[in-house]
Amino acid sequence: MVVSGYHAWLVSLIFLTAAPLMAGAACLYRARRGNYRRGWIALAVAMLLWGGGMAGNLYSGLLLDSWSGVGTFSMLLFILYGVPLILVLAVPEREHWLVRLIDAALALGLGYLFFRHTYAFAAMAEANPENLASLRSMFDIENLFIALFALIRFHTTADPAQRRFFGSFAIYAVLYLATAAFINHLHSDVYYGHWPDIAIGLPFLMLGGLALDDASEGDEASRASVSFEQAVRVGGPLMLPAMLLVVSAVLVRSHPVHAIAGCAAAILGYGFRNIFVQVRSLNAHDQLERLTLVDALTGLANRRQFDASLRREWARAHRTGEGLALLMIDVDHFKLLNDSFGHPVGDRRLHDVAQALAACATRASDIVARYGGEEFVAILPAVTPAQAMLVAETMRTAVARLGLRSPAPLGHVTVSVGIGHIDHVADGDVGALIAAADAALYEAKQGGRNRTMAHPAAPE
Template identity: 30%
Template sequence: MAALGCLQRGFNGPIETRRSWNLIAAGLVLWAVGQAGLSYLSGAFDLRQMLAPTWNFFFFAYGIPIILALSSANENVGLRSFLWPDGAIAAIVVVLANLQLFSSAPGWSRLVPLSVTDLGNIYNIQNVLLACACTLRLLLSSRGEKRTIYSILSGFLWINALVWAILSSFKEMPVPIRNALWELPFLLLLTALAFWPQSHGSKVAKGTGILTVGFLVDNLSPVLLTIGVIILASEIKREHIVFKVLSMTIAVVLFGIRTAIRQSDYFRGHLQIVESQQALEEANVQLTRDAVRDGLTGAYNRRYFDQTLTEEWKRASRAQQPLSLIMVDVDHFKSLNDHYGHPTGDAVLRAIVRTLTTVLRRPNDLLARYGGEEFAVILPGTDLKGAMLVAEHMRASIEAREIPNDRSGSGRVVTLSVGVASDQPAIGGTQQELLDRVDSALYRAKSQGRNRICS
């Protein structure tokens, strides 16, 4: 009934915990087979009857699926399942344990048969190790159905270990009490499965320390299985030396493959985190770029222009250097838009930005869309004469492109009106005054016939 309860819990719970519940159920089925065999032999539980080797083996083997459930990959860190190498090592343990501890086959049985005390000690050690491993898993797990598994399983394993210790110590205990104790862990497990609320979500454990210890725990159970193979194989008689060496070699190789792949998974997971961080940084850079760029033309926007002008004004004042501004207006742009359509007008603005950008050679020079068809240029460390040369280069470059504009009076091509102003912030004045002067210069250039520069 407890095994069926585990299967039902796994079937109704999250898919990532289904394998763990199935493995626990498999362990309980093995226990039930051993109990059925002993009950058939004795009719009631009697520790003296536990030397029947065929059925004793199932009480030992029940712990193997439990170990596999505890050593299954922690989904919170995105690791692959290692059931096949763990299962292969566990299969070797099962075979060796059956041959060395419980088998009566000629040539394989132990020189000294197991006594009732030896058998009790084996089960007690096994139960305590399983309970400790499960408790460690519980302490390291985050909230969710995984933690529920470890909570329920820890309670069952500790109670089972206590019952075994009591039954091993008090061999003359009355049969009714002995039977009640024998069934107690399974009744409590069944009760927990029935009434413990099921969780359908899981939270990722945080902290480097938790992940490091989790890596250790992920490999602890397979280490125990591998050590178990070595201990059991070391007791094999000399006439079976080939089987002895082969068992040890296969177990060590499987564990080595498992560890190598597990480390590769952690390394890959670390790379994915690094790549995610890099992608996030690139996305932040792109967001920052989008925040300061004009969406249509790719030039800097008005907000970034105002911020940069303030910074350059302060820098020019400290360094006692000149600061120049250029204001550019596309001639007859409204007529161009009306005649050719807005998509053509947008394409013209983008072409103008690309051309003007090639004129600006210095990294500190800045081109921004000031508004509509107006563009502004900041030239740090440039006097009026230098700014006039840059402005003329801009005007001539646009005119040389011969972008059609039948509504223009200047050769039916797109042209620019340009205003230029320069100031020495260290001497006096304000950046607003500089903006007013360059705006006035642009107005004069437009009023005097366009396609010209005024300062």
């Protein structure tokens, strides 16, 4: 710039166009290495937009030789520069593509409204210094917001690659905030081609250097509390609609139609986003709850669900005065089967036996569960001893008819069944029913296996 004389402005504009483009290229290089690709690509897109806006100024200066102001297209690119930055700060990782699409639409709407607001202020700023001051303050607020949230994300991120990215982003954002404030408030009336232009390029050069730095991310953990980290993750998506509402409120007088559209987009967009996220969360919760109550091998209720169900049916029988039966079912000679055929075969035999037992429990109130190892249980509410014996025999014969090969004396898999039954639940504990079923199972196994025995429960 010193030696180019009259053409210093051209040198300056080329530098200010090249600096963000080089920073964007460095961010793409970092993204190709697989270290938090989403973030580095977002920064690269932002650099491309900023460099494109400056290239528009360069084009205007070369062809029009006029410094009447930034063109509409260049200003739009400068405004859109913040959209990918806000997206990477506001949208949590691993979101569904539809959620990301909604967030992207909100970010684009925010960029458009901000453009309308900025363009209107820029047009009025030439005649009114107060409008120019408002325009500068608005840019300060946007840059401050991006810098603060980048620092928060850095402080609350534990993943090394993401922490490295948000650390670099925060350094760039703080430097850009200071540089933009310096230029906008102290040197806004100085044309291109003077020494303050060097300061404009410094944040981009710093970002390029950080992106090209091959130092290891390290394994430093987040210093923030878990509750604060969770609050940032949950509250981050609110940033986009909140900003959209603020900008829409500012536009009410100058562009009422755009303001109403912005408010509607913010409310509906965030509402649809919340509905979709909540539905996915409920589905995940239901699936997780099911996993905690279902035995993975057999698909039956697990021990936890059995314990809760037995207490519930015991209390119901106490209220209604109806009988309650508990069947304890044990696969005969299962250790011999496992030792002879191996555990994979043993697991398949348990699965097949479980399905046969479940098919015999035809009432909706009947519950068949895996009790542990090769032992199963069945809860039969509101049955008589004869009805419980009929279900137990049906289960025993159903397993025998499967003809599952086994090294047991009979050559196929069989089960022994013990029945505990109580006619009327008065006081006492459910342990009496379990003890009765266990005693009956012991008698069935001692009696030769592949048989059913019953034992009345004695109230404690």
